[in-house]
Every structure is written in structure tokens, then in C-alpha cells.
Amino acid sequence: MDLLNSAQQLTNEYIDKMPKAMRKKYGQFFTSAETAQFMANLFEIPSDKEELSFLDAGAGSGMLSIALIERIEKLDCLKKLHLVCYENDENILDLLKQNLDNAKNRVSFAFDYELRSINYITSQEKNYRSLLGSNGNPEQYDLVIGNPPYMKIPKDAPEALAMPDVCYGAPNLYFLFASMGLYNLKKNGQLVYIVPRSWTSGAYFKAFRQKFLGEASLEHIHLFVSRDKVFDKETVLQETMIFKVRKTSIRPKDVFITTTKDNSDFKDKTSFAVPYNVVVSGGDSYVFLPTCQQEVEVIEKLNKWTDTLPSIGLKMKTGLTVDFRNRDVLRNEKSQQTVPLFYSQHIKNGKVIFPIGKENEYIETDQKGLLQANTNYLFVKRFTAKEEPRRLQCGVYLARKNPDYESISTQNKINFINGLEKLSECIVYGLYVLFNSTLYDGFYRILNGSTQVNSTEVNAMPVPPISIIEAMGKKLIRLHNMSVQSCDAILEEYV
Numbered sequence: 001m002d003l004l005n006s007a008q009q010l011t012n013e014y015i016d017k018m019p020k021a022m023r024k025k026y027g028q029f030f031t032s033a034e035t036a037q038f039m040a041n042l043f044e045i046p047s048d049k050e051e052l053s054f055l056d057a058g059a060g061s062g063m064l065s066i067a068l069i070e071r072i073e074k075l076d077c078l079k080k081l082h083l084v085c086y087e088n089d090e091n092i093l094d095l096l097k098q099n100l101d102n103a104k105n106r107v108s109f110a111f112d113y114e115l116r117s118i119n120y121i122t123s124q125e126k127n128y129r130s131l132l133g134s135n136g137n138p139e140q141y142d143l144v145i146g147n148p149p150y151m152k153i154p155k156d157a158p159e160a161l162a163m164p165d166v167c168y169g170a171p172n173l174y175f176l177f178a179s180m181g182l183y184n185l186k187k188n189g190q191l192v193y194i195v196p197r198s199w200t201s202g203a204y205f206k207a208f209r210q211k212f213l214g215e216a217s218l219e220h221i222h223l224f225v226s227r228d229k230v231f232d233k234e235t236v237l238q239e240t241m242i243f244k245v246r247k248t249s250i251r252p253k254d255v256f257i258t259t260t261k262d263n264s265d266f267k268d269k270t271s272f273a274v275p276y277n278v279v280v281s282g283g284d285s286y287v288f289l290p291t292c293q294q295e296v297e298v299i300e301k302l303n304k305w306t307d308t309l310p311s312i313g314l315k316m317k318t319g320l321t322v323d324f325r326n327r328d329v330l331r332n333e334k335s336q337q338t339v340p341l342f343y344s345q346h347i348k349n350g351k352v353i354f355p356i357g358k359e360n361e362y363i364e365t366d367q368k369g370l371l372q373a374n375t376n377y378l379f380v381k382r383f384t385a386k387e388e389p390r391r392l393q394c395g396v397y398l399a400r401k402n403p404d405y406e407s408i409s410t411q412n413k414i415n416f417i418n419g420l421e422k423l424s425e426c427i428v429y430g431l432y433v434l435f436n437s438t439l440y441d442g443f444y445r446i447l448n449g450s451t452q453v454n455s456t457e458v459n460a461m462p463v464p465p466i467s468i469i470e471a472m473g474k475k476l477i478r479l480h481n482m483s484v485q486s487c488d489a490i491l492e493e494y495v
Contacts, residue, residue: 003070003106004063007099008033011061014095030060031147031194035242036067038266039192042220042244043143045072051080054143055184057120057177059085061092062099064145069103069111076108083113084141086120093117121176125162128183132165138183144191148177166208175199175208182216185247191216197223197241197449200287203456209285216245217252218279222269223259223289239449241289255279259291278303284460288446298442301495305462312466314419314431316455318382319410321370323360329370330360338362339371340402341409344381347395350432350482352379354402363409371407374399375421378431382413382453390484391453392441396432398425415455427466430473434463437487439495468494 011030031039045052052072056065065083072078087096093115100113116123127138151173153159159176160167166179174195181191199205222242254273260266272292278299279288290296309315321341323330331338334355341363346352355361363370380394397416402408410416420428434440440461448457463469475490476482 003066003073003103004033004037006102007061007063007066010095010099011063014061014092018091031063033063033067034266035194036063037071038222039064039145039194039242040067040071042192042242043068043071043145043190045075045077046142047077049142050078051082052078052143053082053084053141054145055084055086055141055181056145057086057181057184058146058148059087059096060089060147062096064147065113066099066103068143068145069107073107073109078109080110081107081112083111084116084139085113086116086118086123088117088119090117119159121159121173121180122162124180124183125158128162128180131183140184140186140189142186142189144181144185144189144193146177146181146191146193148174148193148195150174150196166211168207169204171204172196172198175205179208179212182212182245182247185216187247189247190219190244191247192242192244194240194242197239197289200241200289201448201457202454206284209287212245213280213285213287215249216247217250218243218245218255218276218287219252220244220256220258221279221289223257223291225259225261225291251276257290282460286447286457286460289449290446295442295446298439299446301439302443302462304495305464307463307465308461309417309459309463312463312469314417316380316415316417316458318455319412319414319416320372321363321409322412326363326365326370329363329365329367331362331364332359334362335364338364339374339405339407339409341411342379342397342414343411344383344393344414347379347381347393347414350395350436352395352397352401365409370409372409372416372418373421374402374405374408375418376423376425376428377420378417378428378435379410380415380417380435380453380458382415384451384453386451390441391445391448391451392435394432394435396428396482398428415453415458423466424470424473426470426473426477428473429476430469430471432482433472433476433487433490434469436482436484437491438484439488439491464494 015030059065072081087093104111152170153173155170160171163176163179178193185191224240255276257274258269258271260269274290274296278296281288288299340354341361345358346354346356376399377397378394379397384391384393417431472490479486
């Protein structure tokens with residue numbers, strides 16, 4: 001039996017006997033042999049070096065290390081290999097050592113390893129913080145490979161406090177591992193990680209993206225069409241990706257993107273090259289993840305516009321009222337003291353219909369934080385089901401439809417675009433054309449893999465000048481047709 005299959009067998013035995021709750025405590029999801037082999041094959045092993053060093057932080061049972069050792073063994077070009085593994089779960093250290101000893105006894109080159117059963121992040125805090133003042137002296141490696149723990153931690157957790165330059169809010173351990181991995185990488189060294197795709201957009205990951213993509217260049221991204229079988233014998237709900245970066249400021253012309261539908265067999269994959277500035281776009285360093293040439297064209301079309309909602313005086317915000325936290329102010333019936341509370345259910349076929357006889361669709365309060373002016377808005381649902389054909393679902397709200405109210409409220413499961421109070425109704429309809437179109441829905445799906453529509457990301461999306469938005473709105477009003485097909489036809493004239 002080869003090294004990797006032997007390690008896989010021993011790992012499966014460990015998973016079978018170790019309670020899932022115990023593995024969840026450490027954020028452990030074990031890499032399958034097929035995934036480990038694919039990741040190891042992404043490295044370009046330099047042929048002009050006789051010695052290499054590599055790092056595997058959060059090594060688990062050593063599947064990634066074994067896959068890379070096996071790859072190097074087949075190349076027959078190296079004389080010496082040094083590995084450092086970090087793993088602070090005492091339950092798995094014996095298995096990790098067993099797998100690495102097995103490799104050491106069977107490879108043809110000189111191989112030595114060091115196991116560090118300490119916290120990968122906090123053990124380097126002093127050096128890392130010194131580097132922020134340009135005095136750090138990190139251990140560095142030619143190659144870094146990783147399947148880091150996936151686990152949210154408090155913003156005052158020791159790991160978060162150790163890396164303040166990449167943290168915002170409550171971080172996830174996986175991107176701290178990736179950032180520290182880059183810190184431990186030599187200049188022009190290569191790093192391959194398997195992580196959730198959530199880091200590619202959103203405010204929580206902004207500081208990480210800007211630092212990580214400022215110091216390294218993306219070379220390869222692998223996307224899993226299905227969530228199943230990414231991790232052997234595991235159930236992982238997060239959408240996962242593999243990426244390879246090189247520690248250099250030189251940007252490649254293209255990023256190579258591969259996808260697989262059957263995650264247990266990497267032979268059945270699609271692949272294509274995407275221009276680097278299409279994948280990494282904007283001041284927030286959003287990472288777009290197109291899976292085909294058609295999606296690349298969607299990005300290129302919309303990126304021709306340089307405006308955003310905030311740059312033209314508008315902004316998407318999240319609804320104000322968390323209903324279950326404000327039960328005391330919810331009302332079922334209209335009275336002189338109540339104002340409408342809008343939910344996603346009020347958005348129907350491009351319009352906002354009120355009332356609909358829904359429970360708690362009024363609110364009685366003088367809390368300013370729960371009230372907003374009764375003016376024109378575009379409402380957009382925050383949450384949609386994974387199987388729904390559209391991510392962006394919106395409706396036009398016109399204040400004149402509810403003339404009895406000075407204020408209204410919105411439940412926090414919808415977003416709204418405001419700043420429209422002094423503008424023509426045509427602007428609201430023009431925004432509807434944009435966000436109800438196939439093109440914008442596709443763009444958002446490429447930007448964000450989750451089912452949640454985040455206002456931060458919508459505010460970063462490119463939009464046309466407000467004069468064009470108004471012209472599109474006028475055309476939609478004349479058509480009296482709020483369908484996706486109408487919006488697509490109007491938008492097509494301008495892109």
C-alpha cells in the first residue's frame with residue numbers, strides 16, 4: 001500500500017472512534033486522499049534545489065504532508081526535505097507521528113520532521129507583532145500547505161489579539177492560519193490551502209484580503225460545485241475552495257480556475273484561465289469566482305462602470321427592526337399610533353404590497369432607531385433559499401402608496417436602498433432594472449456564494465451613472481412590465 005492510502009486508512013479508523021463533538025472542538029475536518037493529492041500537485045517543485053523546507057500547520061493526521069512527500073518522492077530530484085508540523089490536539093499526535101515515521105522509513109531522500117504540539121498562532125505572536133514594526137524575524141519555508149481549523153472565535157480571543165492587523169469583528173481561525181502561513185513563507189515561496197470561500201468578500205474579511213493579496217499573488221483556484229465529499233467521511237455545510245498563492249508582488253496575467261462536480265474524482269474537472277484583474281477586483285480586493293467563460297463576461301461587462309451606489313449618493317442598508325427582540329412594539333392591527341413594518345413577504349412581483357394580513361405587520365414605537373422616513377426605496381430580500389433561481393429579489397416601494405404615514409419600519413431580513421427622497425420615481429424603477437436583471441443577479445452570485453444578500457457587497461458593486469439609471473427607469477415605467485425579461489432587455493441597451 002502506498003504512503004497516502006496507508007495514511008488514509010489510519011485516519012478513517014481515527015474518525016470512526018473519535019466522537020464528532022470532540023473533533024468539532026478543534027474545528028477538525030480531515031482531508032480526503034484525493035483532495036490532499038490534488039493540493040500537493042498544485043506546487044511547482046523547483047528542480048534547481050537539492051533541499052526544501054515545508055510547513056503544515058494544523059496538520060491533523062498528516063494527510064497533506066504525506067501527499068506532498070509522496071509527490072516529491074516520485075519526482076526523484078530532491079536530496080533533503082525538512083518538515084515542520086503544528087498540531088495541538090493531543091488525541092491525534094500519535095497518529096500523525098506514525099504516518100510521518102512511515103514516510104521517513106520509505107522515502108529515498110533524507111527526510112526529517114519536527115512536531116510542535118503548541119498553538120500555531122499565539123506561539124508566534126511576539127515575532128508577528130514585531131514584524132508590524134518591521135523588526136520581526138519569522139521562521140520561513142519554501143512551501144506551506146494547510147487545511148486549517150474552521151471555527152469562529154471571539155474578537156478578544158488570544159489568536160485574534162495576536163494578529164490585530166487582519167481582524168475585524170469576530171474572526172474565523174481559518175483565515176488567521178492562512179495569514180500566518182503567508183508570514184511563514186519565503187519570498188517567491190508557494191502556499192496551498194483548503195478553506196471556506198467566505199473570505200473572498202464581505203467586511204469581516206476586508207483587512208485579511210487587503211493584506212493577503214497585497215503580499216501574495218493568486219495563481220490557482222479550485223471550486224467544488226457540490227459540498228459533498230470534499231472531506232472524507234465528514235459533513236461540511238460551508239462552501240469550500242482550494243487556492244494557491246505565491247509570495248510575490250508580481251501579478252500573473254491570469255488566474256487558473258478549475259472546478260469539479262464529483263469531488264471524489266479530480267480527474268473530472270473543467271479548467272480555464274481568467275485575467276487576474278477580473279478575479280481580484282476593487283479597493284476591497286474582492287475575489288470573484290467565475291466557473292465558466294460566460295461568468296467572466298458578466299464581470300467584465302459590469303466592471304466597465306466605475307460608479308457604486310455610495311458614489312452616486314445612494315446606499316443599501318439592512319432593515320432596522322429585529323422583530324423577535326422587539327416583540328413589545330409589534331402590533332397586528334393598524335391604529336393612529338402604528339406605522340407599517342415591512343417584511344420580505346411584502347415584496348411581490350417587483351412591487352411592495354401592504355397590508356397583506358400578515359401577523360405583526362405594524363409597529364408602535366418612538367424609538368428613532370426603529371423608524372425611517374416614509375420615502376421611496378428599493379427593497380431587496382436579504383435571505384433566499386439555496387435552490388431558488390434568483391439571489392437578488394427586489395420590489396419598488398413608493399411613499400405615495402401609503403400617504404398616511406410620516407415614518408415606516410423595515411424588518412432586518414430585508415435590505416433597502418435609500419437616498420432617494422429628493423429624486424424622481426424613475427430612479428427607483430431604474431435601480432429595479434439593475435437588481436432585477438439576470439446580469440446583476442449573476443454578478444452577485446459570482447461575488448458571494450452564500451444565500452444572504454449583504455449590503456456591504458451590494459454597495460461595492462458597479463452601477464451606471466445616475467442619468468442612465470433614470471433613463472432605464474423611464475423605459476420600464478412605459479413598458480408596464482416588471483419581469484426579468486423586461487429588465488434584461490433594457491439593461492442590454494447600456495452594457
